[in-house]
Amino acid sequence: MKVAERERQAQVLGRLLDEAMRAQGNVAVVSGAPGMGKSTLLAALSDQAARRGAAPLVATCSRAETGLAFGVIGQLLSSAAVSQTDRRQIGELIGAAGELAGRVGGLMDGAGELVAAVQAVAQLAGAVLTKLTEHSPVVLAVDDVQFADQPSALCLSYLVRRIRPIRMLAVFSRQEISWRQPTAFQAELLRLPRCELVRLAPLSEADVASMIEAELGSQVAGRLAARFHAISGGSPPLVKALLADHPEPADAYSLAVLSCLGSADPALAQIAAGLAVLGDGEADLGRLVGLEAEVLEPRLASLGQVGITDAGHRFRHPRAIGDPGQPRSAAAGRAARPGRRVGVQRRSVSRARGRASAGRCPRQRRVGDPCARRGRALSDRSRASRCRG
Ligand SMILES: Nc1ncnc2c1ncn2[C@@H]1O[C@H](COP(=O)(O)OP(=O)(O)O)[C@@H](O)[C@H]1O
Ligand SMILES: [Mg+2]
Numbered sequence: 001m002k003v004a005e006r007e008r009q010a011q012v013l014g015r016l017l018d019e020a021m022r023a024q025g026n027v028a029v030v031s032g033a034p035g036m037g038k039s040t041l042l043a044a045l046s047d048q049a050a051r052r053g054a055a056p057l058v059a060t061c062s063r064a065e066t067g068l069a070f071g072v073i074g075q076l077l078s079s080a081a082v083s084q085t086d087r088r089q090i091g092e093l094i095g096a097a098g099e100l101a102g103r104v105g106g107l108m109d110g111a112g113e114l115v116a117a118v119q120a121v122a123q124l125a126g127a128v129l130t131k132l133t134e135h136s137p138v139v140l141a142v143d144d145v146q147f148a149d150q151p152s153a154l155c156l157s158y159l160v161r162r163i164r165p166i167r168m169l170a171v172f173s174r175q176e177i178s179w180r181q182p183t184a185f186q187a188e189l190l191r192l193p194r195c196e197l198v199r200l201a202p203l204s205e206a207d208v209a210s211m212i213e214a215e216l217g218s219q220v221a222g223r224l225a226a227r228f229h230a231i232s233g234g235s236p237p238l239v240k241a242l243l244a245d246h247p248e249p250a251d252a253y254s255l256a257v258l259s260c261l262g263s264a265d266p267a268l269a270q271i272a273a274g275l276a277v278l279g280d281g282e283a284d285l286g287r288l289v290g291l292e293a294e295v296l297e298p299r300l301a302s303l304g305q306v307g308i309t310d311a312g313h314r315f316r317h318p319r320a321i322g323d324p325g326q327p328r329s330a331a332a333g334r335a336a337r338p339g340r341r342v343g344v345q346r347r348s349v350s351r352a353r354g355r356a357s358a359g360r361c362p363r364q365r366r367v368g369d370p371c372a373r374r375g376r377a378l379s380d381r382s383r384a385s386r387c388r389g
Contacts, residue, residue, distance in 0.1 A: 005203055005204075005207035005210060005211070006037055006040075006041055006200065009030070009041060009198045009199075009200060010041065010044060010045075012028070012196060012198050013028060013030075013041070013045050013169075013171065013198065014048065016028055016169050016171075016196060017045070017048065017049060017052070017054070017137075017139065017169050019169075020054075020137055020139070020167055020168055020169035021052070021054065021137045021167060022167075023165060023166065023167050024164065025163035025164045025165065025166045025167065025168045025169070025170075026163070026168075026169045026170070026194065026196065027160050027163060027169075027170050027171075027172075027189060027192055027194065027195045027196070028169070028170075028171045028172070028195065028196040028197075028198055029145075029171075029172050029173070029174060029186070029189050029190060029195060029196070029197050029198065030042065030171060030172070030173040030174070030198045030200065031173070031174050031176050031197060031198070031199050031200070032173075032175075032176055032199060032200030032201070033175070033176050033177070033200075033202075033235075033264070033302075033305040033306055033307075034175055034177070034260050034263040034264040034305075034306050035235045035236060035237045035238070035256075035259075035260045035263070035306055035307065036176075036200040036201070036202065036235070036236065037200050037236050038143065038144075038173035038174075038175075038200060039060075039143050039144075039173065040236075041173075041198075041200065042058070042141045042143050042171060042173055045139060045141060045171060046058055046139060046141050049137075049139035049169075053136055053137070054136055054137040054138060054139050054167075054169075055079070055081040055132060055135075055136050055137070055138050055139070056079075056138075056139045056141060057076045057077075057079045057081065057129070057132075057138060057139070057140050057141070058075070058076070058079075058141045058142075058143070059072045059073075059075035059076045059141070059142050059143070060075070060142075060143040060144060061142065061143065061144045061145055061146070061147035061148045061149075062144065062147050063147050065147070065149065066147050066148075066149055067149065068149050069094075069097070069098050069149055069150075069151045069152075070094045070097070070098070070121065070149065070151050070152055070155070071149050071152060072142060072148050072149060072152035072153075072156070073090075073094070073121070073125055073151070073152045073155050073156075074094070076125075076129075076140065076142075077090060077125065077128070081132055081135075081136075081138075082128060082132065086128045086131075089124060090121065090124050090125055090128060093117070093120055093121045093124055094121055096117060097114065097117035097118055097120070097121055097151065100113060100114045100117050118151050118154055118155075119154075119158070121151065121155060122154055122155040122157075122158035122159075123158065125155045125158075125159070126155070126158050126159045126162060129159060129168070130159075130162070130166050130168075133166045133167040133168050136167075137167035137168065137169070138167065138168045138169075139168070139169045139170075139171065140159075140168060140169070140170040140171065141171050142156065142170070142171070142172045142173070143173045144173060144174070144175060145172040145173065145174050145183075145185065145186060145189075146174050146175055146180065146182075146183060146186065148183070148185065153183070153184075153185035154185075156170070156172075156185065157185055157188055160189065160192065161192075164194070172186075172189060174186055175263075175264070176305065177264055177265065177302050177305065178298040178299075178301040178302050178305065179295075179298035179299060179301075179302070201234075202233055202234025202235060202307060203229075203232075203234040203235075203236060203239065204229075204234065205225050205226060205229040205234075206225075207234070208225050208228050208229040208232065208234065208239055209221045209222070209225035211236070211239050211240075211243070212224050212225060212228060212239075212243065215243050216243070216246070224246075228242050228243075230316065231249060231253075231316050231317045232307050232316070233304070233306075233307030233308070233309075233310070233316055234307060235260065235306060235307030237256045237259065237260060238253065238256050238257070238260070238307050238308075240252075240256070241253040241255065241256035249317050249319040250319065250323075251323070253317065253319050253320075254319050254320070254321075254322050254323065257272075257308055257319075257320045257321075260306040260307070260308065261303075261306065261308070264302055264305075264306055265299075265302070267299075268299060268302060268303065270289055271285070271289055271291075271296070271299050271300065271303065272303060272308065272320070272321065273321070274288040274289045275300075275303070275309070275313065275315070276315070276320075276321040285300075300313050308320050
């Protein structure tokens with residue numbers, strides 16, 4: 001697909017690929033908030049590499065597979081370029097290490113035998129990947145490295161420390177989320193003296209204008225750019241959704257918001273829903289979602305990072321929380337109207353405080369009522385967790 005407005009970043013990766021093809025191995029980290037186009041950029045790089053005769057080996061890390069030992073290495077090695085024999089040999093080593101892990105617990109427990117087994121996999125995987133570069137340059141693209149399983153991260157760490165003389169470009173994408181600390185492997189990558197950091201920031205208004213222009217022509221782009229930029233916060237998937245919904249934000253936009261929230265952290269939907277109910281009442285929001293201010297603040301910042309809220313933590317568009325025309329979401333829709341203070345809900349929070357001091361679950365009614373009305377976008381689990389206290 002066409003990658004709009006990321007030419008500079010694509011050029012940096014192209015230059016690193018040029019160098020790697022001349023046996024100056026390189027490492028790059030593509031960093032950006034959810035939706036900023038990391039996966040898209042990595043896919044474009046893999047396509048470019050294949051066109052230029054390099055072998056792309058790709059892996060996508062996922063939250064669900066963080067505990068799956070060697071899952072990422074397995075994905076990389078399932079590429080057609082790796083011989084059956086090499087794959088079988090590594091598979092056997094991985095099997096042995098996995099068995100050991102089952103017996104002695106995690107790597108973090110410092111079990112020497114297990115560390116040695118993982119190192120054996122790392123060495124063999126490193127040797128196999130290095131051997132591949134003798135036939136053709138290799139581009140290793142690992143998406144969402146923050147979710148990499150630990151044994152795979154150790155293997156990759158082994159490899160990138162030895163990458164310089166070989167024909168390989170290793171690119172890792174990482175989600176930028178304000179409260180998430182970099183993993184040890186991410187920190188190591190960023191410390192490598194020659195690691196190139198490629199950041200994907202939100203699109204500027206001019207960038208948004210050219211995305212609109214590509215779909216609707218330059219006249220319309222001139223008219224809509226400022227509004228689309230304001231509503232999307234420069235997030236490419238939100239701009240795409242606005243284009244799909246044109247002339248007014250509708251289902252595609254609401255869905256894109258949910259998708260961005262989910263890829264940042266499923267729990268963010270709960271905070272967004274609380275914000276929808278309370279408007280900008282941050283103090284009440286903490287009580288509503290059961291989070292202390294220091295935990296809540298960076299998560300609120302994340303809503304801004306993905307382009308859903310503005311600097312004042314107000315939704316950039318009421319459609320961010322669903323269809324205000326539907327009876328189920330009407331209350332939350334009104335609550336989410338930018339800048340609106342929601343007196344009724346504020347009063348209900350005060351009443352709930354009263355109930356709390358009388359020993360009843362403080363959150364059950366005040367959250368349950370409005371959230372139940374727009375229940376589709378809210379998880380029952382999140383509602384239940386609010387009543388823990
Ligand atoms: N620069 C861009 N131009 C057009 N569409 C883009 C761009 N960047 C991202 N997108 C679109 O936005 C969505 C999210 O992009 P993705 O690469 O998955 O983001 P990330 O991996 O950073 O979360 C995808 O549908 C993608 O097609
Ligand atoms: Mg991605």
